[in-house]
Amino acid sequence: MEQVFLQNQWLLLFIALWTLPWKGWALWRAARLGQKKWFIVLLAVNTLGVLEILYIYFFSRKKAAETAKIE
Numbered sequence: 322m323e324q325v326f327l328q329n330q331w332l333l334l335f336i337a338l339w340t341l342p343w344k345g346w347a348l349w350r351a352a353r354l355g356q357k358k359w360f361i362v363l364l365a366v367n368t369l370g371v372l373e374i375l376y377i378y379f380f381s382r383k384k385a386a387e388t389a390k391i392e
Contacts, residue, residue, distance in 0.1 A: 347373035350381045
């Protein structure tokens with residue numbers, strides 16, 4: 322596996338450029354919504370953006386909608 326990344330450094334760059342914005346956006350949303358457990362999980366687990374995308378489009382929307390109903 323290490324040889325794949327050493328031989329194809331552009332692949333590592335692509336993965337980093339793909340993951341970084343998703344992780345940043347997901348961490349920002351979790352922090353704004355006060356979801357400490359999600360923040361820790363998103364920070365600690367690297368899933369190449371999959372968990373972050375699921376959080377942004379499914380899990381954080383549900384909480385934001387509930388917050389809007391309360392207000």
